[in-house]
Each structure stands twice: as structure tokens, then as C-alpha cells.
Amino acid sequence: MNQKLGTPRQRCANEFSRTPLSGTSLCPFKGPEIAIVPVRYALDRSRYDVNPNMLKPLARHARWARLPPLKSRSYTLRQLHEGFVYVFDETAGTLHEYAYSAHNAHLQRIKWTSAHIGQNERSGSDAGQPYLSYPRDHVLHIAFAPIQWTWRICEHLRSHEDSRKRWMKRLDLGSYSLTMNEPGTLPLGELATAVADIDAGQVTDDGRFDDTAIPSREPDRTPEEPTQDEWVTLGADVHWLGNVPDKDSALLIALDDPLTLVRDLGMQMAGDIAALQHWEAEYEHRLKIAGDVIHLCGTTAALSKAEEADPYLAQQYLIDAEGYLEQYELEERIYEENATVAPEAVEMFRGPHHRNRRSATLLQGLIEKYGKAPNQADIDTWLERSKWRREIDLKAARQCLQQQQPVHEQLLQRVRDTRTDIQNWALHIGLEPDALFIDTGYPKTLLYLQTIKENLTTILEQDKETLKWLTAQENKATTLFGTQRYGFSPAIKAALDTEANKLLAGMGDVTNLGTRIGELNNALNHRDFANSAWYKALDATAQATLKAMRELASGAGKAIAQGMLSAAMITNTQLSRTEPQTLPILLRNLLIGQLLGNTPEGLAIDRQFMARINEWRRLTALYEQQLRSLQQAWYYAANRHDRHSLGIQLQAQNDRIRAHAMALPDLLDFSHQRYAEQFKREMYNFFQAGKNVAKDWSQHVRQWSQRLGIHGAGISWTVITLNLFNTAFVWSDITRDGKIDGKDLRKLGYNMGYSLNLMMVLYLEAPWEVVRNAKPVVINTKSISIMGRSAAYWKTQGNHGWANAVRGFRVRAFAAGIFGGLAAFLEVRELQDEIEKAKTLTDKTLLKIKAAGVIIMGAVAAAPILSALLTGTLALSAATVALSGWAAVISMIGGVIYLMASKLINHLKQDNIGSWLRRCCWSITSENRYADTFEGQQEEIRALLEVQLCPQILVKSTWSCRFVQIGKSHMPHITQNGAWVQIRFPGRVRGSSVLFDIISSRKPLRLFPAVKVDTSIQTSFISNGIYMPISEWGNITNQRPSHDYRAPFIPEIKENHDILWQTWIPLDQEATYLELQIWYPVDVAHPSPADTGYLYQIELKASVTESTDGLSETELLVKNSDRTKAKQIFFTL
Incomplete structure (x- = not known):
């Protein structure tokens, strides 16, 4: 229970003086002694307090101690907490010890006896009171300590005047009686206005100082939590004013408590760090991705120095600039789409009347506000990135940066300010x-x-x-x-x-x-x-x-x-x-x-350390020399070294050097068990075992520690020809990878089905003309239509024309319906697979719409089956409907749906960067985003890095020409003999090696599935390879190198520049594709779960073929998920 709320007696004593008046204009210090209430210097309310603006700063009119300046807080006064108060009476030459109780603010005098002499722990039985009392003419030195002085400290302070002057507060009561202005003192009547945890009259328990080392109330805790060491309850000033003999003859004095003050700063530092970490957990990833998104999709307009210094101003300019660019892009799109409709309007807006454009107004506003605007290069870059921008909310990313960057800077500044305060106080102590x-x-x-x-x-x-x-x-x-x-x-x-x-x-x-x-x-x-x-x-x-x-x-x-x-x-x-x-x-x-x-x-x-370290140094120099020799031999292919075997030797030598580094002798170790040597041996054995460091090392260390105890109608031949071409194209496409699975067969099937359906319907036109125009005949008083009897019946009746027409119509109608229905069925199955694999809801919706169009066209295409199966009027009616103009209209509607959906799908199709933007945290469609978890964020970063580090490849075939005698003349005969390959690697691979696998493939007769060419080209890829200056990118010809070709010296490759690897490989003259798989080291780029690296299939042509997409989901003959079988290119430059 709080005993500092003020009892009725104390309140009465506060209202009525205990000392009778003896005259006017007399000194308030009438008694022989002065009451002294000690308090402590402390920090005022922090930014995390319930009401951080309710401050009680140190009174300006008083003289306070010189304390270190603060950046994050201000000083105030607070009650003492549990501890001890020591008073050395300079006048009497005595040292007094008081135990302070924060429970009731009483100071209990520990009167020393002979039993206390030399003891470090002392106690007393004095009742105590909430003030000290000393003669009004004495000079005192007073100090507060949170822990009891040892006897050595007592003796030191009692016998060393200089230490008392430096470490204790001097109080000249005689001087105070005259001036009432001694350093660190105030009249006791100002207690409530000066001390932050003392209120006037009545206590208001508002939770102040709950975030300090010594709070003002007992913290809430569960039974399992330990009890708080101490807290100091709030007090009412009447508890002190009503206890002193004469409140006019009383004062308060501020004592130092540096450890508690630094502890408060430490708790504030913990709060600042926690706030920063909480912000980072919520916004840091989003801000990092926002920066990447803006770099990829935003404007490239330059910033002024003032804007670079002010992140908020910079983002505001870029937002305004992008607003102008968006309007400019919109107007350009409108004009392009309406150029054929109203060309005079386009010319008007692009001509001298261009000021009528809203973008011109925005441009003028930018110039007036910022003194600049995006130039033409910025506009061109902006328009080039429009396809990427439609995937993300660029404005939201900009606003997040604009809003959160100042918040981040504010949180960082808070940490910096608190750090400075702690350092200053530590130096002060x-x-x-x-x-x-x-x-x-x-x-x-x-x-x-x-x-x-x-x-x-x-x-x-x-x-x-x-x-x-x-x-x-x-x-x-x-x-x-x-x-x-x-x-x-x-x-x-x-x-x-x-x-x-x-x-x-x-x-x-x-x-x-x-x-x-x-x-x-x-x-x-x-x-x-x-x-x-x-x-x-x-x-x-x-x-x-x-x-x-x-x-x-x-x-x-x-x-x-x-x-x-x-x-x-x-x-x-x-x-x-x-x-x-x-x-x-x-x-x-x-x-x-x-x-x-x-x-x-x-x-x-280790007594044998010198012998062991000398041997270790000798082997180190030997291994390094061997490595340099191997690298020299590997680099210069002109020496015709076997780079394959050299690569194996290089890798082994690197492994040997790494293992040797782990065998560095230890000068110091435990004298008997030699734990350091044991652990180094464990590391060496683990490395030699070839285990996965990321997966297995933690478990290995844990086990080792335990042993020691310590992831239709009206068609034409043109349409048929186009469809057949499409079928041939699809066949060519699905045979590129050398594999034909169920998906490929369905794709080929529905294309062939559509072609055959179109052809059969075209053939159906001739018999349908006969059937449609045939008039019913009367046989045996019955009217019989042409479709009412079979072809055999009409043949027996001698009507061979009708017999041929019926037979041809039924067969062709049935075939047309079967082919059309089957084609539609197969394509729907194909679309179902694509729907399941679609990554976005929009793609799934468009594929479903496309499937609906296929179903409509398939229903119309299959309708002739009814006319083939039915007889009489029903067959004629079914044929009339299936081959009528309305069927064509319905089929056309289905075709329009199909074509529009296909066009939208192709319009929305993205490259690798666009696909990543579609899934990043700033995507406009939330269902496409990476999971908002730590693993999802790591995958988001990894996927972007994978796209950014994708190698660029140029391939150009080389040809040889020889003349073949045909009759009396010679005709040139050109054959393919190889290809130049240039690979542009990012500079991050410098100092490491890249794994690769490469083959060539061909398509027999240019029709059948691709098959691997038996001739291996891996060795030639390595042995003929050289480093080239990046300026040589794209500078390759159709001529193979000469047989006496010698590789040039390694060019100087500047830091942070890309690395160009160029090689020539001999190829089979029938080779059609070059297939390549590349892996980066794990320390360069963390692999995806499938770990397939980058996959390329590049068609061999006489012109340059470039590929920058190694991440498409492609099935290749070269595809291999095992890095251990790959070859290496070394980039230790």
C-alpha cells in the first residue's frame, strides 16, 4: 500500500504552521535545525511514456549540477529509490549513514557501534523520518548510493576531503539560510513543482515512468515471472510538508544517481532498437523491393543536390514527374489508336497547337515548381517500360518510400541520439x-x-x-x-x-x-x-x-x-x-x-609449434605456386593444354588449399584435451567428406557439442492452308526439345483435327448442294425425301445421283463432325492443363474464356454428326441447321471470343522481369504475390537476383564453302562447320567458377523431334574459349578461326565490369540448335529448389541469335539437375 499519499495529520500540519508568529519580515529559518529532503537527478518522461509531453524540467531559477547535455531526453528530479544516504558533517567531522526506504520515503539512521567497525554490511533500528535534520550553520557533504558502502569506502570518504568534494554534494546550510540559493537546492515548498513523481495535494496515478529502470508502480506480471526488484510509488507533497517541523525551514537537495540514470537510457535504447527492428520487420523488405521496382519501372529523371539531400522532396518531384509522363503516355496512345479515324486531330495536337494537351500544362507546372522536367531520353525510357509498369502499383511504391523513409530516418536518429547520451554519460562517469x-x-x-x-x-x-x-x-x-x-x-x-x-x-x-x-x-x-x-x-x-x-x-x-x-x-x-x-x-x-x-x-x-608452422608455410607457398601454374596453363588456350583435365586439377587444388588453411597449427590450446585442435579436425573432416555446409554443418556442430557435453460454313482454301501451316508450326515447336508427351500430342491433334474438319466441311459442300435442292418423290403413295432412305435404297431405285449424294453427305458429315468435335475436345484438354499451371487469376480467367470459345466452335463443328446419324426430315433439318448461315454466325462468335482471349493473353505475357514484377509485393493483384512470410520474402529477393544475373548469350554459325562440279560448271556448296558463342557474365562471378553443360541437337528432315548430336562439344567449348574485352560483345563473324589460331593474352577486366567469354565450337553440319545449361556458385547466387540453373536453346543461324532468357520453363535435352557432372569455367581474374 502506498504510504506517501498524505495522512489527515500531515495535511493539517501542511495547512497550519506548527511555529507561532513572532513578528513580521523575519527570516524563515527560525529554528536551530533545517530539514533536508534528498531527491535525485533523473530523466524526465521518455517518448514511450503514456504522456510524453507532461514534463517537469529542472527549475530555471535554481543552480543545478553540470550534467552531460542530452539529445534524447531532458533532466528532472525524482524521489530516491531503495538505497543509502551518507552525510559527512564537515563542521562536526562525522559521517552518518541512513537507509532509505522507497516504501514510505523514510530515512533510517544506522548508528554505528563497535560491532559495526570494519563491517561491510551494517543495519540499525532507528524509526526514521522522511527528512534529514542538521544544524543551520553546518557544512555538509551528502551522497546517495544504491548499494551500501563498504567499510573501505566509508574510511576513504571520511579521510579524503578531495574525494568528498568530487563525489559528494556540498551543502552549506549557513549560506543557504542567507541566500536560499545553494547549488542543487530548492525550498521544500516547491517540492511538487520540481519533482516529477510527486504531486501537489493528491496523487494522480497516470502510469508515468513505467518504462524506466525503476517504475512508479509494480509492473503487471504472471505468477511465473520473477518479482520486480524495486519500484518507487508516486507521492503527495503533503507527506513531506506535513512531516517536517517547519516547512519554511526546509529544503530539498538533488543528489547524483548516475547508474540509475544510465540504466534508464539503456531501457530507452532497448525501446529505440525494438521500434527500429519492428519497423524493419514490417517495412524494410517492402521498401527494398519498392526501390527495385522504381529502378525497373520508374522515371530516370535526374535529381538536384537539394533533392538528393531530402528524400521526401526527391520522391515528391519523381511522383510529379511520373504524373506528367503518365499523361503524356496516355495521350500518345490515344492519338496512335485514332490516327486513322481522325488524322487531322492528331496533327492538330502534335502540331503548333500542342499546348492544348494536358501534358503540356503538367510540363509547365513541373518547370515552374522545380525548374526542370524530364527530357526526351527520360520519356523514351518511360515508354519502353510501360509493359512492366502495368504489373505493379508504382505510385503506391513511391508513396511508401516518401512516407516511410522519413520515419526510418527518424527511428535511426532516435537510436543515434540515445547512443550519444549513453556515451556522454559513460565518459562523465x-x-x-x-x-x-x-x-x-x-x-x-x-x-x-x-x-x-x-x-x-x-x-x-x-x-x-x-x-x-x-x-x-x-x-x-x-x-x-x-x-x-x-x-x-x-x-x-x-x-x-x-x-x-x-x-x-x-x-x-x-x-x-x-x-x-x-x-x-x-x-x-x-x-x-x-x-x-x-x-x-x-x-x-x-x-x-x-x-x-x-x-x-x-x-x-x-x-x-x-x-x-x-x-x-x-x-x-x-x-x-x-x-x-x-x-x-x-x-x-x-x-x-x-x-x-x-x-x-x-x-x-605447443612445444612443436615452430616446426609445424614452418612446414605449414612451406606447403602453403608450394600449393599457391601450383595453383598459379595451373591457372596460367588454363587461361592461355594457345598452349593447347587439356582444359578439361586442368579444370579438374584446378578444383582439386583449390580444395586442397582450403583444406590446408584449416590445418593451420595452433600456438595455444587447452593443455590436455586440446579442444581447439579437436574442433579444427572436425571441420577438416567435414570439408573432406564433401557434405553440404548449409544443410549439414549445424547438425554436425550440435552433435560434436553434445559429445563434449556442451529451403464451317463459308470457308476457303486460304483458311485451310493457314490451318495446315499452323499445324506444321506447332509440330516444329513441340519437336524442338526432342520429347513428345501427352500435352504435345493433344496440341498436334487439335490442330490436325481443325484442318481435317475444315477440309471435310469443304468437301461436304458438293453433296449438300444435291441434298438441299432435292425434291421429295412419291413412292407407293408415300412422299419420301432424299434423306429418308439410304444410299443403297436409292441405288436399287435406279437413282444413282441421289445414292451418291446421300452416301457422300453422310460420310463427309460424320467425318467433319468427328474431326471438329475431337479437335475441340483435345484443345479444351490442353487449355485445362494451361489453366492449372497459370500463375495469375487473370490468366486463368482468360484461358477459361478461350476454352468457352473453343467449346462454341467445337459444338458447331460437331453438329454435322447429327445429320449423318439421323434419317428423313430430322436429318435434313439437322443438316440445314449445321450448315446454315446461323451456324456460321455462332461459330464466328466463338471464334471472336477465342481470338480476343488469345490476343489478351499474348498482350499480358511478360518477360522474366515482368513475371517477377507480377509476383512482387507491389503487384496490383494481391493473389499473385509471394507469401508475406520470411521464406516468401527471401524467395522474392532470390528470384530478382536470379533474373538480374541471367547471362546473355550470342550465337552465330560459321560456314564453309566448297565448289561442287555439276556437269561442266561448278556450283558453290555451303555447309555449317561450327558456331561462335559469346557469353556475357555479370561481374559477380569474378574470383569463382561457373558450371556448364552444352550439347547440339538436330531435327531429322526438319520435321521429326530433335535428337542429340552424338559428337561432344564440351571439350571444344572449354579449350577454344578466351576472355575478351567487353567492347567485343557482338563482334563475331561467320568464319571459323584459323587452324593456327593462338589465343590472345587475357585482357584487363575492370572491377564491377561484366566478363565476356568467347569460344568457337565445331558442329555437325545438320545441327539445328545449341542447348546450354549454366549454374552459378552458391556464394554468387542461391539456387532455386529445382537447381536447374539457366537453360538456353538457341537456333543456329547465319545471323546473330541473342538470348537473354535462361529462366523459361523449357524441356531441353541438355537439362540436368546434377551439378557434379558439369564442366567448369574459371574466372579467377
């Missing part, structure tokens, strides 16, 4: 734990400071820039963060620095290492450091600190010690990546880590 009244030689107080610093470090290491600062502190400590692993003792850190330098000097001296190993090992294994020279050179305080550290590391502070080691692992990693001068720092950290980790055994130097 300095390197002396005694200034915080922390005795590092006493385990309890050392553990208190270690816990605070370890928690702060855990928070600060989440920020990269702060991590750099912490790493710098490891090198040269200017704050307690740099000495926390050394018990906050600069002396211990300096001593270990000296030892580390000595050790490194001994290790680097080859001649002395063998003779000094025993000495060095003794220094490393400092279990009995009490007898070592460096320990004896420490002062008593440092020696006590080291003993306290060892005691905590094996007892109550074990978890904190291990936490400090875990936090230090990050800074050690940073140090290992910097200059060699950090080696002593790492060794020093290793030595103290031995102590904090309480390891069961010490470190030792």
Missing part, C-alpha cells in the same frame, strides 16, 4: 568505480555493478555503431565499459596488457620460444597467480578486485561472468578482423576469459 561508491574488492558490490553493465552491454551490442564504440573501448578504455571484464580495474587491465605483450614477444621470438615454453605456459596458467610478479605489483584494491572476480566466477556471479564472456565474443570477433595490433588485446581478453569462464584446465603453448 569515467573509469573510477569508487566515484559510484562501488567497492570492486567486495563481491557483493562488484556483482551489482557487473550485473548492470552486463545488461547494458547486451542491449548496446544490438546496435552496430555502438558495437564499434564498445570494441574501441576494449582497445583503449575511457569508460567502465572498457574495463568491465577486468573487475572495472584499469590496473588489472594494464597488468594483463603487459603480460600479453610479453607473451607475444616470447611467441614471436623463434630462437627463444623453445627455451621459454615452460615460462610462458606458467604465465598462461595463472591459477596460482597470487605468487606471480604481475599480481604482486598490483595495489591492494586491484588485488582484492581480482580475488572477488575469482570468487564470483565460481559462485554467485557465474551466470554474469558467462554473460560477459558471451557479450565479449562479439567484440572479440570485431577485433580479430582489424589490425594486427589487436593481437595483444585478444590475448589479454583470452587470459581474463580463462578466469571468468572458470575453465577446468589452462592453456598451453
Whole structure:
């Protein structure tokens, strides 16, 4: 229960003075003593408070301590929390100790007795009161400590006046009685207006300061959660004003509490980092993709320097510029579509009256507002990207950037400001734990400071820039963060620095290492450091600190010690990546880590290290020389080396060097178990086993750790001919990959069916003419139509014309219906497969509409079957309907539907970038997007990178000409003998190798399915290949290289430039296609789940054939999902 709300007695005492009036215009300090209420400097409400604008800044008219300036918060005053208040009475020469209770704000005097002398923990039985009381003419030094002073701190402050002046607050009560303006003081009557967690009259519990290290109320928690260490409830000023003997003879004094203040900044830093990480989780991926989308689809208009400096202004200009470009594009499209309808209107708008165009108004507005506008090159680029833009919401992406970039910058600035505040306060505190009244030689107080610093470090290491600062502190400590692993003792850190330098000097001296190993090992294994020279050179305080550290590391502070080691692992990693001068720092950290980790055994130097390291260096130089020789031989194909075998040797040599690097001898290891050597051997064996690092290494490490204990009608021949051509084209298409599956047969079937249906209907025209014009005849008093009897009947009746007409009509009608219906059925089946594979709802809808058109045409095409199967009037009626003009109209409607759907499908068909844009998070159709999960986002990024890194390939056939004698003349005979191939790889493959597989295929008689040419061209692809300057891209001829052709020297390929690989391969004269499969290394581009790489099928022509699409779903003869069977091209340039 809150006991600081003010009792009735206290409220009465506040309203009515306890001291009778003795006159007017007298000094308010009438009594012999002055009441002192101590409070603490603190941070005012943060940005995460329930009401961050309700601030109580430090009063301007008072004189406050010089505190570090803050960027993220402001200072205020708050009540003390659980701790101790110490008062040294300079006048009386005595030191008084008070225990402060945050429960009721009482200060309980601990009166020292002989039993307290020399004790680090003391207690008393005084009832206490919410103020201190001292004579009005005394000079005091007052301090607050969150943890009780040890006896050493007490004695030090009592006997060192200079320390009291630096670390405690001086209060001259005599001077205050005259001026009421001593530093850090205010009259007690201003308590509610000056102290942020004290209210006037009545407490308003509004949840203030709930986000601080010491909140104003007990936090909500579940029964399983640990109890909050402490909190300080809000108070009413009457609790203090009604308790002091005379509120006019009372004051408040602000005391330092730097650790709690830094803890508050640490909690704010955690909030800032959490807010930034939450924003990144929600928007970072979308903003990254938005940038990629804008780069691909947006305007390329240049920005001014002012716009580059202001992201919001830059995005606003680009949005306005794109608004103008959209209007310009719309007008251009309208004019082009209406050019034949109203050419005079087009000329008017494109002529001197172009100002009537709305885009001209927007252009003028851009120039007036920004002083510039997109140029013609920007307009041309914009129009070229229109097909991509229709897939995404470009304006939304721009607006997201415009809105979220300032938010991101604001969140980053908050982190920067809080970081600066923490660093300033850490520098303000300095390197002396005694200034915080922390005795590092006493385990309890050392553990208190270690816990605070370890928690702060855990928070600060989440920020990269702060991590750099912490790493710098490891090198040269200017704050307690740099000495926390050394018990906050600069002396211990300096001593270990000296030892580390000595050790490194001994290790680097080859001649002395063998003779000094025993000495060095003794220094490393400092279990009995009490007898070592460096320990004896420490002062008593440092020696006590080291003993306290060892005691905590094996007892109550074990978890904190291990936490400090875990936090230090990050800074050690940073140090290992910097200059060699950090080696002593790492060794020093290793030595103290031995102590904090309480390891069961010490470190030792390998006595055979020098022999092993010399042998390792000799092998390293040998392997490197062998690698350079192999690379030289591989690069220069003019030497006619076997690049296939050289490639195998190169890969093996690279593997050998990587494995050899893992065998680097260890100078230091555990003296008996040698865990470092064991782990390195595990790494070596794992690598040699050829396992997948991404999939298997984590499990392997986990297992190793456990052992140690530690993804119709009116048709013409023209239509028939076109249909037959279409059939031939489809047959050519489906035989390119050398495979004919059910899908291919259905495609061929419905095309042939349509052709035969058209042909049969055309043949049906002749007998139908006879049947339609035939008049019924009367036989045996019965009127019989031509279709009422069979062909045989009319033949027996001697009417051979009707017999032939009936027979021909029925057969041809039946055949036409069967072929038409079957063709429609097969095409519908084909469309069903395409519907299932369609990736977007729009594609599925259009394919269904197309199928509906096919069904309508198929129904009309199959209708003649009824006239073939029925007899008499029914057959004649069915034929009349099936071959009438209305059937043609219906079939035409179905055809229009079919053609429009096909046109729309082709219009919406995209290249690889368009397909990715259709699925990205800024797609206009949400159902097409990648999953909004971590895996979906990673796949979105991977797919874009895969498109961006797609190699470009140029192929041009080479031909030979010879004259063949025909009769008396010679005729030139040209045959294909090979092809030039140029592959343009992105610069990211530099320093690695590319896997490939290549074959040639041919189509027998240019009709049958493609078959693989038996002659292998892989060897020629590698052996004839050379690197070329990128300026040679496309510069190839139809002539093969000469037989004495020698490859030029390797050209200089600049950094970040593409790499051009050019080769000539001999081909069979009947080869029709070149099929190529390319894989990138995993470290260049993460493979797709299928891992098929890039697939190309390029037709061999006398002219250049270019392909930039290696990602289409194509079935090729070369397709192979096994990288291990591929050949390599090396790009170690």
C-alpha cells in the first residue's frame, strides 16, 4: 500500500504552521535545525511514456549540477529509490549513514557501534523520518548510493576531503539560510513543482515512468515471472510538508544517481532498437523491393543536390514527374489508336497547337515548381517500360518510400541520439568505480555493478555503431565499459596488457620460444597467480578486485561472468578482423576469459609449434605456386593444354588449399584435451567428406557439442492452308526439345483435327448442294425425301445421283463432325492443363474464356454428326441447321471470343522481369504475390537476383564453302562447320567458377523431334574459349578461326565490369540448335529448389541469335539437375 499519499495529520500540519508568529519580515529559518529532503537527478518522461509531453524540467531559477547535455531526453528530479544516504558533517567531522526506504520515503539512521567497525554490511533500528535534520550553520557533504558502502569506502570518504568534494554534494546550510540559493537546492515548498513523481495535494496515478529502470508502480506480471526488484510509488507533497517541523525551514537537495540514470537510457535504447527492428520487420523488405521496382519501372529523371539531400522532396518531384509522363503516355496512345479515324486531330495536337494537351500544362507546372522536367531520353525510357509498369502499383511504391523513409530516418536518429547520451554519460562517469561508491574488492558490490553493465552491454551490442564504440573501448578504455571484464580495474587491465605483450614477444621470438615454453605456459596458467610478479605489483584494491572476480566466477556471479564472456565474443570477433595490433588485446581478453569462464584446465603453448608452422608455410607457398601454374596453363588456350583435365586439377587444388588453411597449427590450446585442435579436425573432416555446409554443418556442430557435453460454313482454301501451316508450326515447336508427351500430342491433334474438319466441311459442300435442292418423290403413295432412305435404297431405285449424294453427305458429315468435335475436345484438354499451371487469376480467367470459345466452335463443328446419324426430315433439318448461315454466325462468335482471349493473353505475357514484377509485393493483384512470410520474402529477393544475373548469350554459325562440279560448271556448296558463342557474365562471378553443360541437337528432315548430336562439344567449348574485352560483345563473324589460331593474352577486366567469354565450337553440319545449361556458385547466387540453373536453346543461324532468357520453363535435352557432372569455367581474374 502506498504510504506517501498524505495522512489527515500531515495535511493539517501542511495547512497550519506548527511555529507561532513572532513578528513580521523575519527570516524563515527560525529554528536551530533545517530539514533536508534528498531527491535525485533523473530523466524526465521518455517518448514511450503514456504522456510524453507532461514534463517537469529542472527549475530555471535554481543552480543545478553540470550534467552531460542530452539529445534524447531532458533532466528532472525524482524521489530516491531503495538505497543509502551518507552525510559527512564537515563542521562536526562525522559521517552518518541512513537507509532509505522507497516504501514510505523514510530515512533510517544506522548508528554505528563497535560491532559495526570494519563491517561491510551494517543495519540499525532507528524509526526514521522522511527528512534529514542538521544544524543551520553546518557544512555538509551528502551522497546517495544504491548499494551500501563498504567499510573501505566509508574510511576513504571520511579521510579524503578531495574525494568528498568530487563525489559528494556540498551543502552549506549557513549560506543557504542567507541566500536560499545553494547549488542543487530548492525550498521544500516547491517540492511538487520540481519533482516529477510527486504531486501537489493528491496523487494522480497516470502510469508515468513505467518504462524506466525503476517504475512508479509494480509492473503487471504472471505468477511465473520473477518479482520486480524495486519500484518507487508516486507521492503527495503533503507527506513531506506535513512531516517536517517547519516547512519554511526546509529544503530539498538533488543528489547524483548516475547508474540509475544510465540504466534508464539503456531501457530507452532497448525501446529505440525494438521500434527500429519492428519497423524493419514490417517495412524494410517492402521498401527494398519498392526501390527495385522504381529502378525497373520508374522515371530516370535526374535529381538536384537539394533533392538528393531530402528524400521526401526527391520522391515528391519523381511522383510529379511520373504524373506528367503518365499523361503524356496516355495521350500518345490515344492519338496512335485514332490516327486513322481522325488524322487531322492528331496533327492538330502534335502540331503548333500542342499546348492544348494536358501534358503540356503538367510540363509547365513541373518547370515552374522545380525548374526542370524530364527530357526526351527520360520519356523514351518511360515508354519502353510501360509493359512492366502495368504489373505493379508504382505510385503506391513511391508513396511508401516518401512516407516511410522519413520515419526510418527518424527511428535511426532516435537510436543515434540515445547512443550519444549513453556515451556522454559513460565518459562523465569515467573509469573510477569508487566515484559510484562501488567497492570492486567486495563481491557483493562488484556483482551489482557487473550485473548492470552486463545488461547494458547486451542491449548496446544490438546496435552496430555502438558495437564499434564498445570494441574501441576494449582497445583503449575511457569508460567502465572498457574495463568491465577486468573487475572495472584499469590496473588489472594494464597488468594483463603487459603480460600479453610479453607473451607475444616470447611467441614471436623463434630462437627463444623453445627455451621459454615452460615460462610462458606458467604465465598462461595463472591459477596460482597470487605468487606471480604481475599480481604482486598490483595495489591492494586491484588485488582484492581480482580475488572477488575469482570468487564470483565460481559462485554467485557465474551466470554474469558467462554473460560477459558471451557479450565479449562479439567484440572479440570485431577485433580479430582489424589490425594486427589487436593481437595483444585478444590475448589479454583470452587470459581474463580463462578466469571468468572458470575453465577446468589452462592453456598451453605447443612445444612443436615452430616446426609445424614452418612446414605449414612451406606447403602453403608450394600449393599457391601450383595453383598459379595451373591457372596460367588454363587461361592461355594457345598452349593447347587439356582444359578439361586442368579444370579438374584446378578444383582439386583449390580444395586442397582450403583444406590446408584449416590445418593451420595452433600456438595455444587447452593443455590436455586440446579442444581447439579437436574442433579444427572436425571441420577438416567435414570439408573432406564433401557434405553440404548449409544443410549439414549445424547438425554436425550440435552433435560434436553434445559429445563434449556442451529451403464451317463459308470457308476457303486460304483458311485451310493457314490451318495446315499452323499445324506444321506447332509440330516444329513441340519437336524442338526432342520429347513428345501427352500435352504435345493433344496440341498436334487439335490442330490436325481443325484442318481435317475444315477440309471435310469443304468437301461436304458438293453433296449438300444435291441434298438441299432435292425434291421429295412419291413412292407407293408415300412422299419420301432424299434423306429418308439410304444410299443403297436409292441405288436399287435406279437413282444413282441421289445414292451418291446421300452416301457422300453422310460420310463427309460424320467425318467433319468427328474431326471438329475431337479437335475441340483435345484443345479444351490442353487449355485445362494451361489453366492449372497459370500463375495469375487473370490468366486463368482468360484461358477459361478461350476454352468457352473453343467449346462454341467445337459444338458447331460437331453438329454435322447429327445429320449423318439421323434419317428423313430430322436429318435434313439437322443438316440445314449445321450448315446454315446461323451456324456460321455462332461459330464466328466463338471464334471472336477465342481470338480476343488469345490476343489478351499474348498482350499480358511478360518477360522474366515482368513475371517477377507480377509476383512482387507491389503487384496490383494481391493473389499473385509471394507469401508475406520470411521464406516468401527471401524467395522474392532470390528470384530478382536470379533474373538480374541471367547471362546473355550470342550465337552465330560459321560456314564453309566448297565448289561442287555439276556437269561442266561448278556450283558453290555451303555447309555449317561450327558456331561462335559469346557469353556475357555479370561481374559477380569474378574470383569463382561457373558450371556448364552444352550439347547440339538436330531435327531429322526438319520435321521429326530433335535428337542429340552424338559428337561432344564440351571439350571444344572449354579449350577454344578466351576472355575478351567487353567492347567485343557482338563482334563475331561467320568464319571459323584459323587452324593456327593462338589465343590472345587475357585482357584487363575492370572491377564491377561484366566478363565476356568467347569460344568457337565445331558442329555437325545438320545441327539445328545449341542447348546450354549454366549454374552459378552458391556464394554468387542461391539456387532455386529445382537447381536447374539457366537453360538456353538457341537456333543456329547465319545471323546473330541473342538470348537473354535462361529462366523459361523449357524441356531441353541438355537439362540436368546434377551439378557434379558439369564442366567448369574459371574466372579467377
